[in-house]
Amino acid sequence: MENNNAQVAGAGGNAHTIDPRNYDDLLAVVASIKEQVGSEIAHGEIGIICGSGLGPIGDSVENPTILPYAKIPGFPVTHVVGHKGNLVFGTIRGKRVVCLQGRFHPYEHNMNLALCALPVRVLHLLGVKTLIVSNAAGGISSKFQYGDLMIIKDHIFLPALAGFSPLVGVNDSRFGERFVSVHDAYDKTYRNLATQIAQRNNMRLFEGVYVMSGGPQYESPAEVQLFKTVGADALGMSTCHEVTVARQLRNQSSRILTHHQYRQS
Ligand SMILES: O=P(O)(O)O[C@@H]1C[C@H](O)[C@@H](CO)O1
Numbered sequence: 001m002e003n004n005n006a007q008v009a010g011a012g013g014n015a016h017t018i019d020p021r022n023y024d025d026l027l028a029v030v031a032s033i034k035e036q037v038g039s040e041i042a043h044g045e046i047g048i049i050c051g052s053g054l055g056p057i058g059d060s061v062e063n064p065t066i067l068p069y070a071k072i073p074g075f076p077v078t079h080v081v082g083h084k085g086n087l088v089f090g091t092i093r094g095k096r097v098v099c100l101q102g103r104f105h106p107y108e109h110n111m112n113l114a115l116c117a118l119p120v121r122v123l124h125l126l127g128v129k130t131l132i133v134s135n136a137a138g139g140i141s142s143k144f145q146y147g148d149l150m151i152i153k154d155h156i157f158l159p160a161l162a163g164f165s166p167l168v169g170v171n172d173s174r175f176g177e178r179f180v181s182v183h184d185a186y187d188k189t190y191r192n193l194a195t196q197i198a199q200r201n202n203m204r205l206f207e208g209v210y211v212m213s214g215g216p217q218y219e220s221p222a223e224v225q226l227f228k229t230v231g232a233d234a235l236g237m238s239t240c241h242e243v244t245v246a247r248q249l250r251n252q253s254s255r256i257l258t259h260h261q262y263r264q265s
């Protein structure tokens with residue numbers, strides 16, 4: 001079942017299908033969210049994308065306001081088991097969070113990566129400055145035991161290397177630059193914090209490189225060997241498109257700050 005609410009009114013009042021690359025369309029999506037849950041509720045400092053099996057993070061949000069994706073214009077419907085399909089607003093330990101209880105995998109949506117990363121742009125327009133992204137992945141590193149946790153320190157975004165990037169196509173500069181650096185895409189300060197917390201709690205935690213394949217088929221033994229050879233530690237079918245879009249938005253924020261400083265000096 002697709003979301004039958006994928007249209008917004010454009011210039012002249014003509015309805016058109018939401019384009020995930022169009023800033024004005026996403027402002028209309030955000031306006032609809034604010035209208036449905038109220039402007040006070042519809043904002044957050046921290047965005048959380050729950051991977052497969054990690055939906056209960058959304059259930060731990062305090063004072064939750066839940067908006068099903070089916071009621072959000074432009075949000076496709078998620079079909080993957082373990083992805084509920086809710087936007088959850090509330091707090092966790094006093095911090096305002098917006099939780100995506102369910103993500104969009106490119107293999108579900110004809111490799112439309114911009115569409116699958118649309119929620120990240122929506123989170124940005126709702127005020128989110130910090131994004132926590134989780135996933136379930138297959139281990140490649142021989143260090144790993146079943147169920148181990150890995151913090152991503154870098155990625156190999158295979159679909160993007162083959163031309164399937166969420167940033168391909170018209171670039172609306174209000175989202176950021178045409179050419180986006182993904183150096184330090186995974187914040188070192190937060191990675192260190194997670195490592196310290198794991199150590200304090202005697203948890204097994206590794207840092208490693210995540211490789212995203214298009215899926216949905218799992219990888220052949222020869223492909224796993226290939227990824228191991230190029231330095232990947234874990235393998236999945238998500239995350240990199242979201243992080244790439246987030247990185248463009250973060251670069252946009254720092255660009256605005258640079259201009260601001262320039263004007264002051
Ligand atoms: O959303 P995530 O990345 O946790 O989903 C995982 C990876 C694939 O989409 C799927 C295959 O197991 O689950």
Ligand code: HPA
Pocket residue numbers: 136137138139218219235236237
């Ligand atoms: O082994 C895997 N490969 C790709 N994606 C996955 N998601 C969970 N496990 C895997």
